[in-house]
Amino acid sequence: MVGLALWAAGCSALKPYPNDLATKNVSIRTTANASSMFSSVTVELDVHGVDATSCSTRYLGTLQLDRAPVALGIAPERGTVLTFRFLSAGFLGGSRSSVSRTVFIAPTPDERYEIDVSYRDDLYDVVVRERLRSGALRDVAMVESKACRPR
Amino acid sequence: MGLTTVTNKRLGAMLAAITGVALVQGCGSMPQTAEEFRKAVPAAMLAKTATYEVNRSYRDVAATFQRKAPECLNMMEVRTLSKTSTSYQNILSEFTATVVPGAERTELHLQQLHKGSGVIYPSKPPEGGAYIVVADAYPLPGDRTRVQLYGPSIGYDVVYRAIRGWAAGDNLGCPDLTKIGT
Numbered sequence: 565m566v567g568l569a570l571w572a573a574g575c576s577a578l579k580p581y582p583n584d585l586a587t588k589n590v591s592i593r594t595t596a597n598a599s600s601m602f603s604s605v606t607v608e609l610d611v612h613g614v615d616a617t618s619c620s621t622r623y624l625g626t627l628q629l630d631r632a633p634v635a636l637g638i639a640p641e642r643g644t645v646l647t648f649r650f651l652s653a654g655f656l657g658g659s660r661s662s663v664s665r666t667v668f669i670a671p672t673p674d675e676r677y678e679i680d681v682s683y684r685d686d687l688y689d690v691v692v693r694e695r696l697r698s699g700a701l702r703d704v705a706m707v708e709s710k711a712c713r714p715r
Numbered sequence: 716m717g718l719t720t721v722t723n724k725r726l727g728a729m730l731a732a733i734t735g736v737a738l739v740q741g742c743g744s745m746p747q748t749a750e751e752f753r754k755a756v757p758a759a760m761l762a763k764t765a766t767y768e769v770n771r772s773y774r775d776v777a778a779t780f781q782r783k784a785p786e787c788l789n790m791m792e793v794r795t796l797s798k799t800s801t802s803y804q805n806i807l808s809e810f811t812a813t814v815v816p817g818a819e820r821t822e823l824h825l826q827q828l829h830k831g832s833g834v835i836y837p838s839k840p841p842e843g844g845a846y847i848v849v850a851d852a853y854p855l856p857g858d859r860t861r862v863q864l865y866g867p868s869i870g871y872d873v874v875y876r877a878i879r880g881w882a883a884g885d886n887l888g889c890p891d892l893t894k895i896g897t
Binding site: 665687 | 873876877880886887888889890891
């Protein structure tokens, strides 16, 4: 069984995102409900670092987003691409599918973000808000990774 | 814009959706414009029109269409793999959304282009692919809006629900286009 697990890990291109930055500047809440009792939906988040000079991306790891809020630390002053993947699986017939939404985010050191991720009745959404110092939330327009401009 | 992949979809459901597209054309050529599509739908099998009103201003509905349609419906690649014990089908599709704003009407067009040899078109599709759904928003008195839909009667409910959510402003989610045909 250990050998099988190692083989499976080696074949997979995914690796856990370390999430080892001291400051957790992004809070993610996820709600994922399949449209029927014969299917399931899971949500994963791929984190990619962005090189400021070339805007090239580097895969940093993946997080599983379950119902509990996730506190995420991403490097400030540098861009990060967050790809939210919604994975559906049907229990009957073995159907599988996935859709994704990608967000480009480049927080300053004192910025804090809250992201609501949802999949309900085959409709999915990713809403990004900034938590202001006053405590209020400000909607942030979704920015795609192509918005990066090399310095 | 998201890259989506579908695997092992039910063959029957997908064929129903594709048939709905094909039969809109009738025996003639495929609708080449949104207006031709609107005229073809009422007389076509497996196609429907629907109308509803929302308590939201026309300006806000139009703005939401302009924001959400490109964000949610422009999909470069949706691959559908369907198999049974005797057959296997691989269909690659590209979705293109266009919003045409106006003072009297805002139009939302969804086109679907099947690539490869998985689907054979009986006639040349328009640039961007066959028209699949057209949604027209019209202003009404009292800051209300009427939405008129044209499209397949089966397989595209998730798209219709997304458009309704955008019009009403109570659900801005994107439709999972991999669920078309289910």
